[in-house]
Amino acid sequence: MTTAPSEFDRWVLRRAPRSAPALRLICVPFAGAGPAAFQGWSGLLPESVEPWLLRLPGRESRFREEPRTEVPLVVKEAAAVLGPALDGPYALFGHSLGALIAFELARELRRSYGAEPAHLSVSARSAPHLPLRHAVVHQLPDDLFLDALDVRFNAIPPAIRDEPQMRALYLPVLRADVTLLETYEYTEEAPLDCPITAYGGMEDPEFRGTELAEWSRHTASSHRLRMFPGGHFFLNEQRAELVSDVTEDLCRAMVP
Secondary structure, three states: OOOOOOHHHHHEEOOOOOOOOOEEEEEEOOOOOOHHHHOOHHHHOOOOEEEEEEOOOOOHHHOOOOOOOOHHHHHHHHHHHHHHHOOOOEEEEEEOHHHHHHHHHHHHHHHHHOOOOOEEEEEOOOOOOOOOOOOOOOOOOHHHHHHHHHHHHOOOOHHHHHOHHHHHHHHHHHHHHHHHHHHOOOOOOOOEOOOEEEEEEOOOOOOOHHHHHHHHHHEOOOEEEEEEOOOOOHHHHOHHHHHHHHHHHHHHHHOO
């Protein structure tokens, strides 16, 4: 008899549980992705850091669920599961859409559970108070919608265009995630007390270093900007170097 997953296991994948972690790292994937976006991270992180890979509705193991289209909703749902489970220090890492969700998740965990992160790492996403630089596309017809994303990110697999089953599976999630981004409304709050590190790709035409540097506004602590070779998805090509840099921040955060 198969046991139904707990609510925590629906939302969080722990590929490599640590026996006594000093810190949990909540990893939030980019648009259309799930925990597979962080393949290999568990083996690159030290034993003192336990990665919690966020499982969002509508993708991978939750593909039968309706994807969310409002940032406050997905953040409140995630925080309701994560907050009671956090019994020690935690940090967050998010890439692209995941950076925005990680930021709002940190603020929701602070508001509702008094749980301030030890560190926030944001990647390939401009600071949340900045306006959109592009026209809104989430309501475009399917082919035009995919064209617009491909121009921006050069990352739409041919299978999503050419195979009806793949299109039916992934297109609703992509559209929902772009809706999350394009309907997001920033609300002013006190800056986070934790340090923030912003990462970007040197060849990413979507988000420049000046926009990433604006994350400094959202911390009352220190801010650091690190640029890597590559485009919007530099985290794939620069995985080991990126995780090493994140680890250095986490090690500093774990020192009393």
